[in-house]
Amino acid sequence: MTGTPAPSLSPLAPERFPEMRPVPGVRLGSGRCGVKQASAKLDLMLAVFDGPAAAAGVFTKSSTAGAPVRWCRKQLRNGRARALVVNSGNANVYTGKTGDDAVRAMASRTAELVGGRAEDIFVASTGVIGETLPVDKVVEALPGVHERATPDAWRDAAVAIMTTDTFPKGASVETGIGGAPVAITGIAKGSGMIAPDMATMLAYIFTDAAIPPGVLQSLLASAANRSFNAITVDSDTSTSDTLQLFATARARHPAVARAADPALRAFREALDAVCLDLAHQIVRDGEGARKFVEIRVTGARSSRAARRIGLAIANSPLVKTAIAGGDANWGRIVMAVGKSGEDIAETGLDIHVGGHAVALAGAPPPGYDEGPVAGHMAGREIAIHVDVGVGRGGATVWTCDLTHGYIEINADYRS
Amino acid sequence: MTGTPAPSLSPLAPERFPEMRPVPGVRLGSGRCGVKQASAKLDLMLAVFDGPAAAAGVFTKSSTAGAPVRWCRKQLRNGRARALVVNSGNANVYTGKTGDDAVRAMASRTAELVGGRAEDIFVASTGVIGETLPVDKVVEALPGVHERATPDAWRDAAVAIMTTDTFPKGASVETGIGGAPVAITGIAKGSGMIAPDMATMLAYIFTDAAIPPGVLQSLLASAANRSFNAITVDSDTSTSDTLQLFATARARHPAVARAADPALRAFREALDAVCLDLAHQIVRDGEGARKFVEIRVTGARSSRAARRIGLAIANSPLVKTAIAGGDANWGRIVMAVGKSGEDIAETGLDIHVGGHAVALAGAPPPGYDEGPVAGHMAGREIAIHVDVGVGRGGATVWTCDLTHGYIEINADYRS
Numbered sequence: 001m002t003g004t005p006a007p008s009l010s011p012l013a014p015e016r017f018p019e020m021r022p023v024p025g026v027r028l029g030s031g032r033c034g035v036k037q038a039s040a041k042l043d044l045m046l047a048v049f050d051g052p053a054a055a056a057g058v059f060t061k062s063s064t065a066g067a068p069v070r071w072c073r074k075q076l077r078n079g080r081a082r083a084l085v086v087n088s089g090n091a092n093v094y095t096g097k098t099g100d101d102a103v104r105a106m107a108s109r110t111a112e113l114v115g116g117r118a119e120d121i122f123v124a125s126t127g128v129i130g131e132t133l134p135v136d137k138v139v140e141a142l143p144g145v146h147e148r149a150t151p152d153a154w155r156d157a158a159v160a161i162m163t164t165d166t167f168p169k170g171a172s173v174e175t176g177i178g179g180a181p182v183a184i185t186g187i188a189k190g191s192g193m194i195a196p197d198m199a200t201m202l203a204y205i206f207t208d209a210a211i212p213p214g215v216l217q218s219l220l221a222s223a224a225n226r227s228f229n230a231i232t233v234d235s236d237t238s239t240s241d242t243l244q245l246f247a248t249a250r251a252r253h254p255a256v257a258r259a260a261d262p263a264l265r266a267f268r269e270a271l272d273a274v275c276l277d278l279a280h281q282i283v284r285d286g287e288g289a290r291k292f293v294e295i296r297v298t299g300a301r302s303s304r305a306a307r308r309i310g311l312a313i314a315n316s317p318l319v320k321t322a323i324a325g326g327d328a329n330w331g332r333i334v335m336a337v338g339k340s341g342e343d344i345a346e347t348g349l350d351i352h353v354g355g356h357a358v359a360l361a362g363a364p365p366p367g368y369d370e371g372p373v374a375g376h377m378a379g380r381e382i383a384i385h386v387d388v389g390v391g392r393g394g395a396t397v398w399t400c401d402l403t404h405g406y407i408e409i410n411a412d413y414r415s
Numbered sequence: 416m417t418g419t420p421a422p423s424l425s426p427l428a429p430e431r432f433p434e435m436r437p438v439p440g441v442r443l444g445s446g447r448c449g450v451k452q453a454s455a456k457l458d459l460m461l462a463v464f465d466g467p468a469a470a471a472g473v474f475t476k477s478s479t480a481g482a483p484v485r486w487c488r489k490q491l492r493n494g495r496a497r498a499l500v501v502n503s504g505n506a507n508v509y510t511g512k513t514g515d516d517a518v519r520a521m522a523s524r525t526a527e528l529v530g531g532r533a534e535d536i537f538v539a540s541t542g543v544i545g546e547t548l549p550v551d552k553v554v555e556a557l558p559g560v561h562e563r564a565t566p567d568a569w570r571d572a573a574v575a576i577m578t579t580d581t582f583p584k585g586a587s588v589e590t591g592i593g594g595a596p597v598a599i600t601g602i603a604k605g606s607g608m609i610a611p612d613m614a615t616m617l618a619y620i621f622t623d624a625a626i627p628p629g630v631l632q633s634l635l636a637s638a639a640n641r642s643f644n645a646i647t648v649d650s651d652t653s654t655s656d657t658l659q660l661f662a663t664a665r666a667r668h669p670a671v672a673r674a675a676d677p678a679l680r681a682f683r684e685a686l687d688a689v690c691l692d693l694a695h696q697i698v699r700d701g702e703g704a705r706k707f708v709e710i711r712v713t714g715a716r717s718s719r720a721a722r723r724i725g726l727a728i729a730n731s732p733l734v735k736t737a738i739a740g741g742d743a744n745w746g747r748i749v750m751a752v753g754k755s756g757e758d759i760a761e762t763g764l765d766i767h768v769g770g771h772a773v774a775l776a777g778a779p780p781p782g783y784d785e786g787p788v789a790g791h792m793a794g795r796e797i798a799i800h801v802d803v804g805v806g807r808g809g810a811t812v813w814t815c816d817l818t819h820g821y822i823e824i825n826a827d828y829r830s
Contacts, residue, residue: 060753061756062750062753062754063752063753063755063756063757063758063759064749064750064752064753064759064763064764065753091746093746093749094746094749094763094774094777094778094779095778095779096763096776096777096778096779097778098778099778128744128746129744129746129747129749129750130744130745130746130749130773130774130779131746131779132779239749239750239753317732317817317821317825318825321821321822321825321826322825322826324822324826325825325826327826329543329544329545330545331506331508331509331543331544331545331546332544334479334508334509334544334545334654335477335479335544335654337478337479338475338477338478338479338480338654339477340478341476341478342478343478344478344479348479348509348511349479358545359509359545361511362509362511363509363510363511363512363513363514364509364510364511364545364546364547402732402822403822403826404819404822404823406732406736406822407736407739407817407818407819407821407822408819410732410733410736410737410740411736411737411739411740411742411818
């Protein structure tokens with residue numbers, strides 16, 4: 001209803017926005033279209049491809065997905081993109097037919113500017129749900145943003161897609177395919193409604209590699225599984241979650257025809273690293289986050305079971321508040337594992353916090369000293385390891401603590 | 416680690432502890448055994464049955480259930496009880512073999528006092544997980560508590576099982592079977608780790624009806640489904656959740672042999688009412704709760720689907736913080752329905768808040784005025800109705816808002 005003051009910078013923020021390698025064939029523009037209430041804020045981002053780029057995407061599984069997500073899913077069948085346009089401040093979700101019209105208007109105007117078909121334009125909106133998007137403002141601002149697009153405007157692009165984020169998120173690596181250098185550069189935004197399938201967020205990754213859409217899709221889905229689908233802030237799933245990867249084919253390397261191609265090994269690892277880096281940044285900017293928590297689960301029936309156990313811990317409000325309070329209350333970890341419903345050893349769990357055993361075979365170790373554990377819990381980076389003792393399945397998930405800041409941000413948010 | 420000041424009384428607390436009908440054949444005692452850090456607090460409760468009572472029980476589904484729950488599940492096979500003993504301040508969960516020994520010690524000492532077998536004693540512990548229960552303190556305090564047991568000491572019994580509860584919870588009705596008067600009187604405690612299957616809590620209900628254990632179990636399971644399994648505070652499931660019903664057979668009524676017996680209709684309804692009353696009190700004392708929220712879901716594929724949708728809304732931190740802030744941000748309800756994964760109408764949801772339409776067929780109604788909705792959201796009792804438009808399944812669930820109080824209580828809790 002009323003605007004809240006901008007939350008202060010997350011204490012877990014990286015020291016600086018990283019150096020971002022330009023991606024041949026990609027230009028970025030951003031601007032102010034006035035959808036965000038604070039009119040001084042960047043709220044429109046455009047990525048233009050110099051020619052048709054291969055496109056891949058992973059979207060929210062929500063049954064109330066927004067109009068932009070439905071549009072993108074449909075266009076993805078062509079596997080081809082000429083541009084990406086994103087506004088922040090309004091999610092264009094649950095806005096009826098006007099919502100679909102707004103997406104089409106954004107796509108059509110962008111297509112005119114870049115010289116393509118509306119069907120080759122990907123569109124996203126992020127912000128408040130259920131309010132009509134003032135699409136005229138977006139459309140009017142597009143020509144200016146298009147004109148100003150340059151290959152190095154990554155930081156502004158990352159800022160323009162932010163909602164309650166306290167810092168812009170970027171990651172960039174140089175890798176190679178068959179000896180030819182290839183860049184992978186991406187931006188993302190969080191920072192509430194973050195839970196797997198998808199983590200609630202927008203993330204856009206660009207590369208100059210020449211990879212066909214089907215292969216690109218396979219690489220992206222695999223990378224997402226170990227990164228964006230392994231983080232959670234508050235267990236809520238957005239109606240707008242989007243992860244996309246665009247490949248401009250400007251790099252000169254031998255053709256690749258399948259995801260398992262050995263020539264793609266370095267690329268796959270680099271893509272995984274960019275995804276994980278952006279996913280961690282989203283957790284580090286979780287609403288109200290003051291601690292970054294890594295939860296490693298081993299000894300489960302399968303890696304799927306391990307991830308479920310990890311997420312049960314990561315999503316437990318009681319675990320997250322204990323971490324916020326620096327309280328070495330590992331009993332709540334036991335509780336959370338129990339509610340996951342997954343198999344665990346009859347003799348009980350082994351639990352380590354910061355490398356210190358707090359429970360072995362279902363009970364505190366003899367002579368358990370809480371001191372070192374409390375010391376670890378007082379820090380900013382918390383490491384929890386649970387072995388459930390029934391198999392060889394393992395998984396790692398990441399989350400943040402649940403603090404007063406989360407309540408403050410969300411008890412009165414309408415950007 | 417350190418003690419926190421007792422949270423102040425929930426603003427949703429009932430005006431007074433209700434009048435509690437004595438249940439012929441039941442005597443209650445309570446006392447201070449010093450398990451709770453604040454030694455002035457009641458932390459031990461004993462219910463003694465004058466003869467063998469029929470017993471029914473519903474327990475946590477957690478795979479890390481505590482030693483007391485495992486004991487009770489086992490003894491329930493006999494369907495017979497001579498006494499119930501409960502300590503608060505320590506959950507006796509994840510304490511290894513010493514935990515099992517502690518349960519047996521409590522049961523044995525109680526059996527000596529009431530003159531029965533240890534197998535006929537039900538035991539529960541509630542409080543911190545993973546710390547050894549100082550069972551000697553409990554055992555030493557038992558004789559005094561047993562001596563002081565009286566038929567009307569319900570309030571002290573309700574107080575003695577509290578942990579972070581801010582008020583004692585009781586409910587009592589008089590009903591009848593075949594013309595004979597029958598009393599049903601129960602007590603309960605919450606108030607964190609509250610989520611279905613089971614709601615994290617202890618609840619004990621007593622009646623003088625003469626009902627065989629199998630029938631009693633069926634009646635209790637059915638009542639739990641519509642009450643304790645339809646509430647949630649924070650989605651966390653305790654390792655100690657316990658709901659039990661004891662019947663002393665002191666009432667003089669015709670024999671009943673099955674749960675569907677028409678003679679049991681009034682009793683069933685009365686039992687349902689007592690369970691619902693206690694369940695609502697648990698929500699009203701949810702940690703940090705300032706608003707009581709009823710969520711009704713209709714039009715679902717099944718009542719099971721409706722309940723899943725209801726709980727997705729009730730467990731969403733973003734919905735709960737919006738309610739805390741009195742923010743009529745119904746977009747978050749759309750989000751929560753979406754993440755439930757259940758079928759919804761393609762045309763979209765109908766959502767009413769406080770009786771006012773905020774979305775019809777997936778979009779705000781023409782001329783939508785937020786005023787009356789904001790007025791309703793400013794109150795203490797929030798009513799949300801979602802029709803998903805695909806079937807005839809319906810369910811109602813209850814929750815509370817998510818506030819700073821929850822964080823305060825849980826960021827540093829070890830009672």
